[in-house]
Amino acid sequence: MLIIGSGGREHALAWKIAQSHEVDEIYCAPGNGGISDIARCIDIKATDIDGVVNFAKQNAIDLTVVAPDDPLAMGMVDALEAVGCRAFGPRRDAAAIEASKAFAKQLMHKYNIPTAKYEVFDDYEKAAAYVEKCPVPIVIKADGLALGKGVTVAMDRQDALAALKSIMLDKVFKEAGSRVVIEQYLTGHEVSVLAFSDGKTVVPMISAQDHKRAYDGNKGPNTGGMGAIAPSPYYTPDVKQRVEREIIYPTIAAMAAEGRLFKGVLYFGLMLTDDGPKVLEYNARFGDPEAQAVLPLLKSDLVGIMEAIIDGRLDEIKVAWYDKAAACIVLASGGYPAHYTTGYPIMGLDDIDDPDVIVFHAGTKKEGNIYYTAGGRVLGVTAVADNLDTALGKAYESVQKIKFKDMHYRKDIGRV
Structure with missing residues (x-):
């Protein structure tokens, strides 16, 4: 298998895929320091469509997972399929739901999907x-x-x-x-819901909550995400039913009606307002850091689900989840999301001995046995436990053991 991308989401995907009995070898383009421990990282940019297609053909890759937004919007899945390679992710025409916010808003307007x-x-x-x-x-x-x-x-x-x-x-x-x-501007509680779809059948995943602002108390600029919890305490069974009925199923049906069959993972960024749930944004892929909180709760084999989606038989698959909670704390370079410096050694990773904690790498590179910072978001420390409080406690306890120069993280994930 080949995974495209280099972030914490891709490390979480590689970690989950590596557990599948169907998989012998995993490659990642370009990958990162942590991914290199479980996959062979190859020096091909995530946006290099020709490079990826050639590698997939030459190495007889059985399945390529296109994880980031840019290559999806550029049509990487279409390019792989055009040469007979199996690929997981929406085609370019379906990825437009994320690549153009205007398209997404017009779709919601046309099909009466609630939004601002x-x-x-x-x-x-x-x-x-x-x-x-x-x-x-x-x-x-x-x-x-x-x-x-x-x-x-x-x-x-x-x-x-x-x-x-x-x-x-x-x-x-x-x-x-x-x-x-x-x-x-909408007010309320923000919730992220990811869903598997083969264009016809939709299987919503466990809900999550991202924390976009850079600093505690939801202050500062928006980032790619400073942490996530799953499930969201605000996503009650009643809310879930309403979101699925008014937003999730109608969106997939709308895309099919537009001739843009959505096959892959669709992310719904929602605001639970006094006036009901409304869509803030769509992403045509797993969220980052939501994937780092949601994937550890997935009991089923991810590769089996991906294969079923590609073949249009998701209705035959039973997707099972652990009845647990997960919390992911992002450790970022000081200054992120603006200017930051990289290249600092990361200490303390070997001191994390809690079996319920997984450290997903994002902006890291490995030289010898040492990991160095190499991006804005550096690590995502995820803990899984019977309830959210315990998961948060375990995650923050492990965060205390990790050190790198100018390390910055939010201390209120799951508590605001």
Whole structure:
């Protein structure tokens, strides 16, 4: 098997896939320091479609798992299938549900899927004029992919106009910001729900809760995610039923009706408002760090589920979960998500001896027997226990043992 990507999500996928009896060998392109302990890392960029396709053909790879958003949006699954290679993930036309926020909003509008009120602009002057007359807070989103950092929750007009300028005029996200979605600010509890889909059958996973802001108390800029818990205490059986009925099943049906069959993992970022659940965003893949909290709770063989999705027989698979809770704490480089320095040795990983704790690597590289920091988010420390409090306690206890220069993490994951 070949896994595409280099983050904590990919380490969690490799860790879970390695447990499958169906798998003899795992490759990862490009991988990271931790992944190199369970897979053969190859020096091919996650966005190098030709490189990946050639490697898959030459090495008779049975299944390629395309995990990150960029290669999915670029059509890596289509390219692999075109040469007869099996690939897990949505094709390019279905990955548009994440790659274009405007497309996603228009889909929800057309099929009456609950979401915040919105407008789409590709002209800065018109967007700025609209912001001038909108109530604040307001949400400004770059239309395209921006590593999870393309959303600004502007508390006042000044912030909103500054966000518009940086996205549309300063082009901080390049072409991803040539269009913006401006939407109403929603309040409530945020929940992430991932679902397996073969385009017809949908199997929702255990709920999770991401913590996007950089600092304690949900302060600071948005990040790719500073930690996650699963399941979410706010995702009660009643809420679950309503979300599945009003959002999850209608979304997959809408994509099929549009001729964009969604095969893979669809992530629903939701806000549970007083007015009912609403969609904040879709991702066309496992979330990061949600995957690091959800995958350790999956009892079933992940490879079997992936094969069934590719073959369109997900309805034949029983997906089972452990009746436990998981917590993942992200350890980041100081300064993330803005400027940070890498290349520092990571100490203390060998001191973690709790069998219920798994350390997933994100921005790391391994030289000899030493791991070094190599990215903004460095590690994800996940603990599994009978309840959330115990899982959080175990995760934070293990975090205390890990050290690297300028290490930063949130101390309130699962508690805000």
